[in-house]
Amino acid sequence: MAVKLERNAAGRKVPLDINGRESVPFKGVGKHRPEGSKAAPRVASCIDYPADGDKRVASLKEALLRVGLADGMVVSTHHHLRNGDAVGNLIFDAAAEVGAKDLMWFPSASFPVHANQIGHLDNGVIHHIEGSMNGPLGAYCSAGKMRGLGVLRSHGGRWQAIQDGEVHIDVAVIAAPTADFFGNANAVQGPAACGLLGFALADSIYAEKVIVVTDNLVPFPCLPWQIQGNNVDCVVEVESIGDPSKIVSGTTRITQSPDRRRIAELAAHFCAEAGIMRDGFSFQAGAGGTTLAFAMYLAELMRAENVTARFARGGSTQHMVEMLDEGLIEVILDGQTFDLDGVKSMREDPRHQDTSPFTSYNFHGKGNFASMVDVAVLGATEVDLEFNGNVVTHSDGRLLHGIGGWQNCLAARCAMLLVPSFRDRIPVIVDDVTTVCGPGEMIDVVVTERGIAINPRRQDLLDAVAGSGLPIRPIEDLKAELDRICGVPARPTLSDDPVAVVKWVDGTVIDTVWRVG
Amino acid sequence: MPEHGSKSASVGPQGDRVRSDLNVGFEPTSGALTVDVTSKVDYLYGEAIESAVRRVTDAFAVTTGRLTVNDAGALEWVILARVECCLRRAGLDGPPVLPEPAPGADVPRNRDRLRRSRLYIPGNQPKLMVSGGLYGADGIILDLEDSVPPAEKDAARLLVRNALVALDWGASERMVRVNQGAVGEEDLVAIATHNPHTVLLPKVEDASQVVRAAEILRGLAGEEAAFLMPILESPAGVHRAFDIATADPLVVALTLGLEDLSAELAAPRTTEGWESFLARQTTVYAARAAGVQPIASVFSDIENEDALAAYVHRERGLGFDGIGCIHPRQIPVVHREMAPSEAEAERAVRVVRAAREAEERGLGAVAVGSKMVDPPVVQQAFRTVELAVAGGVLAEDWDAEA
Secondary structure (H helix, E strand, O other), X not given: OOOOEEEOOOOOEEEOEXXXXXXXXXXXXXXXXXXXXXXXXXXXXXXXXXXXXXXXXXXXXXXXXXXXXXXXXXXXXXXXXXXHEOHHHHHHHHHHXXXXXXXXXXXXXXXXXXXXXXXXXXXXXXXXXXXXXXXXXXXHHHOOXXXXXXXEOOHHHHHHHHHXXXXXXXXXXXXXXXXXXXXXXXXXXXXXXXXXXXXXXXXXXXXXXXXXXXXXXXXXXXXXOOEOHHHOOEXXXXXXXXXXXXXXXXXXXXXXXXXXXXXXXXXXXXXXXXXXXXXXXXXXXXXXXXXXXXXXXXXXXXXXXOOOEEEEEEEEOHHHHHHHHHOOEEEEEEEEEOOHHHHHHHHHOOOEEEOOHHHHOOOOOOOOHXXXXXXXXXXXXXXXXXXXXXXXXOOOOOEOOOOOOHHHHOXXXXXXXXXXXXXXXXXXXXXXXXXXXXXXXXXXEEEEOOEEEEOOOOHHHHHHOXXXXXXXXXXXXXXXXXXXXXXXXXXXXXXXXXXXXXXXXXXXXXXXXEOOO | OOOOOOOOEEEOOOOOOOOOXXXXXXXXXXXXXXEEEEEOOHHHHHHHHHHHHHHHHHHOOOOEEEEEEEEOOOOHHHHHHHHHHHHHHOOOOOOOOOOOOOOOOOOOOOOOOOOOEEEEXXXXXXXXXXXXXXXXXXXXXXXXXOOOOHHHHHHHHHHHHHHHHHOOOOOOEEEEXXXXXXXXXXXXXXXXXXXXXXXXXXXXXXXXXHHHHHHHHHHHHHHHOOEEEEEEOOHHHHHOHHXXXXXXXXXXXXXXXXXXXXXXXXXXXXXXXXXXXXXXXXXXXXXXXXXXXXXXXXXXXOOOHHHHHHHHHHHHHHOOOEEEEOOOOHHHHHHHHHOOOXXXXXXXXXXXXXXXXXXXXXXXXEEEOOEEEOHHHHHXXXXXXXHHHHOXXXXXXXXXXX
């Protein structure tokens, strides 16, 4: 396949044509402004909908017929139920039944449970996926088996693409833990309660057609409504939208690994020593084991120094809720709820606010929260000597993870990567990342079990922690130690056959994922 | 023809859950030696792994047979140890192929160093060893005894030997716990010349056991022979504590193992510890009388930090200088609890300053205010100041203001 490639401002070769659409190579941070008016669905009229508000249809199949699913359409789903999600699979099973072909699946993220779609990619129901591809789907895409190019976007980038018209959703399918027949929906009640539906919000507003799928239908009105029924075409009741036990996905346990705890502890102490942790500050922490431990150590330091955070952005979990209850945090701005304590707190505590990628991350918003956060702690698969970060591919080039909110969180005043220096002999600090997901100028600090590297662009941070006793080391020094411990790695050879692209938060293409094997 | 007398052998863990380790298998064949490497990291280290394997087979002059390596991201020192062990199990022999020495592998030992915390790391789990030096323990013990099953003693011995060479133990004392009896003597022979700082001898009941270990170490390492820390874990050992502590000048510390002792006493180990009170006191008295450090037993409930703190506080009160740890998170708790209080530190500083002043003025007796201070108190004050600095109670430059 002959693809026209161009070298972008990150020095990476990227395709100029993505699935038949012209694309813009990454120009540098803050250099690109898409223009024009915001995209919108066609005008709807209430006279075309039941006056009694009852939009129920009998099955997913009937709903797809009702909304006029046709070959080549874009169908979106959402990942609030994470690896417990059933709806993402059921809807494509139904699409296959109605004979649809060449659909584009536009999930806000996919999980291993969605390996089901491999059958639909093989049988032609799905043409390609624009969204994160993990596990079996990642392997499928990496092997070059998908017909179109995969497109990986951040949570904010997804909203950007919807709003500036890069992606036009034909049918949005929203798994709703609770809904009424009009289509009002929330995620704080019901057997599959998962907290919030922020990732589906853009889809509910901008998609041509919206289907709400629920296993907990309540009489109108469903309160609160996180999704407004006024945007919804039809409502389908199913036996189960997913397995509630898998909402937690095992991600909310604080790590027991001594190395990871050390990383988390060093990061928390860094925040204290650098003066980031001060009264009224804010932080962002996800649900990975290391970032949970970070929050735990940070809480200890906050307690000891009598410091309160004005807000924390999460990824809420039991641990963050405990900090709210203890008064260490005044407000939680929650983008996705990782455990049942988080769901309960969101339902009952007005200081626990649900948010969406619009409020938190959207490039086309008139500002967003991500850049207002004092410190964000994130993971990575690799980081290089220029502080460029990779979060989507393994060092052998295989697609492993989605971007999530990772790129968006880099906008924080201090973006920190909490990473082991190597994993089973595979160095995390490398000469050049396999895939650039975050440009080095946005990554301020790399914390490993062997020391903390501060981006030389952040002289202020270097000055702030001088003499603190923290193990601050040049990143080259850490890399040299890894070369000694692990051996100097060979450079894996990648093919020149693109299988996916990684978008930057503004919609430009920052790097390419190449076929492996 | 197959190598003379060789047989099939295998070493190392197998299966999907293995991380940072490898399995090595050997089959005698009459054909030329083949090496099959399967590795999760072959795209980065495939050639490096094969070359490490070949260095060992070359050293052993293996020319026939089939060697199979299944690697899950093991570091080179682990690969070298596992291949060597496999070939030895196959009945072959040759000189060890040692990894590149880490910076710090030649740090000299220090008889009187602080031994507040010592972290046990199983000698057959390389993944746990790699970061051992990062946690700030006063000592790291690579354990060949209780944490290694009998069938793995040979493999662990080579791993520990290579770890002594290849790993950077930071500021921690480089310690090894060997086995009892003949297996223990093989352990000593394998590690003696690789700069172990201190060797822990399990279940010592008689001074002759210490003498024997000291002979082996001196015989191989001469002046560089490792120090010894006998472990008393039976009533007989406790009964002969002083003889054991004074058996050889290489002994620097005396410790006890309460789990085994309780079993032999037929008195279960309790939180209060009355069943071992005499043993603990005897250890402290014998060690102090012999001029070596008394070190307390391990605390094994890693989740319960408060109980650990209480335990350390109590053992320190009995006169012990250190505690055994089985998880890195216990280390800061131990260091905190082993540190003197601010009042103790201030008193000690006054004594230390007075002693220095007396020395400068050429006075024989030390006085704080109008009170004379006896030499043992002066000595203890220096120790307290050292502990206070290590525990963060006194600043490193505490005497700069003087």
